[in-house]
Amino acid sequence: MTAPTHPPPPGLPTRRAARDLLTATLEQRRPLEEALEALPARLDPRDRAAAHRIAATVLRRLGSLDEILAPFLRKEPPPPARHALRIGAAELLLLGTPPHAAVATAVALAPRAFAGLVNAVLRKVAAEGAAALEGLDAARLDTPPWLWASWHAAYGPAVRAIAEAHRAPAPLDLTPAPGASPPEGAEVLPTGSWRLSAGTRVTDLPGFAEGRFWVQDAAAALPALLLAPRPGERIADLCAAPGGKTAQLAAAGAEVTAVERDARRLDRLRENLARLRLRATIVQADAAAWTPDAPFDAILLDAPCTATGTIRRHPDVAHAKRPRDVPAAAEAQARLLAAAARMLRPGGRLVFATCSLQPEEGEAHLPRAAALGLVHKPFLPAELPGLPEAITPAGCLRTRPDFWAGRGGMDGFFAARFRRP
Numbered sequence: 001m002t003a004p005t006h007p008p009p010p011g012l013p014t015r016r017a018a019r020d021l022l023t024a025t026l027e028q029r030r031p032l033e034e035a036l037e038a039l040p041a042r043l044d045p046r047d048r049a050a051a052h053r054i055a056a057t058v059l060r061r062l063g064s065l066d067e068i069l070a071p072f073l074r075k076e077p078p079p080p081a082r083h084a085l086r087i088g089a090a091e092l093l094l095l096g097t098p099p100h101a102a103v104a105t106a107v108a109l110a111p112r113a114f115a116g117l118v119n120a121v122l123r124k125v126a127a128e129g130a131a132a133l134e135g136l137d138a139a140r141l142d143t144p145p146w147l148w149a150s151w152h153a154a155y156g157p158a159v160r161a162i163a164e165a166h167r168a169p170a171p172l173d174l175t176p177a178p179g180a181s182p183p184e185g186a187e188v189l190p191t192g193s194w195r196l197s198a199g200t201r202v203t204d205l206p207g208f209a210e211g212r213f214w215v216q217d218a219a220a221a222l223p224a225l226l227l228a229p230r231p232g233e234r235i236a237d238l239c240a241a242p243g244g245k246t247a248q249l250a251a252a253g254a255e256v257t258a259v260e261r262d263a264r265r266l267d268r269l270r271e272n273l274a275r276l277r278l279r280a281t282i283v284q285a286d287a288a289a290w291t292p293d294a295p296f297d298a299i300l301l302d303a304p305c306t307a308t309g310t311i312r313r314h315p316d317v318a319h320a321k322r323p324r325d326v327p328a329a330a331e332a333q334a335r336l337l338a339a340a341a342r343m344l345r346p347g348g349r350l351v352f353a354t355c356s357l358q359p360e361e362g363e364a365h366l367p368r369a370a371a372l373g374l375v376h377k378p379f380l381p382a383e384l385p386g387l388p389e390a391i392t393p394a395g396c397l398r399t400r401p402d403f404w405a406g407r408g409g410m411d412g413f414f415a416a417r418f419r420r421p
Ligand SMILES: C[S@@+](CC[C@H](N)C(=O)[O-])C[C@H]1O[C@@H](n2cnc3c(N)ncnc32)[C@H](O)[C@@H]1O
Pocket: 238, 239, 240, 241, 242, 243, 244, 245, 246, 259, 260, 261, 262, 265, 285, 286, 287, 288, 302, 303, 304, 305, 355
């Protein structure tokens, strides 16, 4: 006699997609954004959004979820069963899914040999309920130990506030085109960005198709703001895609040359500029090896980095990066900084920026810039309305996810300004 077959519980495609996102990010160390693009095209947009929400919640609270599951597991289950348990626990404790649905879908998701285990463990987790989360040191559990140690060394006790800021999804921040008015419900931030609540769909906002704004974290908008582009200036935007900073420079009236190595990301930059009706000269090249026809008045170098300042928006980053990635990124940044210094006219200015919280990718570049003959021109707190805490005593920009905590935080960014004598 064959066992009776049950129809799959509703919502299984969403959980399968969430599991695929966890497999891609945690086992293959692929970026979550890339894994989302690789999900089957037939997946309903609502299922895709729900899978993203589930996977992002698991990635944000991975340490806490594993801590709660630990007492019920005598040995490590294989990854597909582990992911089913994490998804089930996240739904039970953090996402408000009714217990029977959370358990049934996680059981259906698990490899058959582990269905009984997943069922038994999640029933126990469901019985304990959200109380299971109480008393856990979530900030610490949900932060990989090497990142905690590095932020503690750099920022002292603020490491806890940084880690806590990573727990909630980030709001939607927009940079307005000149003269545009904010959509209903947007908060206008002191630095000029507009802020809408997390989960707002940018394409649904009036003015999107007309190019009245673009998506850009409030902190990511600061390096171009601090470069203070002027109409008619020749400015290079090195490492430019997807083009948030190119758009800021072009909207200010500068003659922008956007240099980017990655062809696919350049397509996104072109699409963004077309929607915004902005123009830039686009060059596909390795900025560390490229030579311009003539030197520039100003350069914005938004260098590739470990992106540990963007964990609120990209919770996969916390798990994808390794300590050895930091010196590798810093070395690539040093090469780009040296190339940028050669492209600058005498008297020209350069803003170097990274979206990393690691000082090796920020403050540590100051002596290198000096060795290249660049003169550090400190930022003044008055240049940054409403955010004086982001200017360090040395005159660098250093934003952190716990800044503007009551308003929804911001990405961690570093920037420094130099002048070529
Ligand atoms: C932090 S992102 C830039 C974000 C962009 N400035 C913006 O505001 O939208 C870094 C970019 O640098 C590009 N990149 C990395 N190494 C590069 C190189 N050697 N030359 C040119 N582009 C590079 C990456 O492909 C990526 O698009």
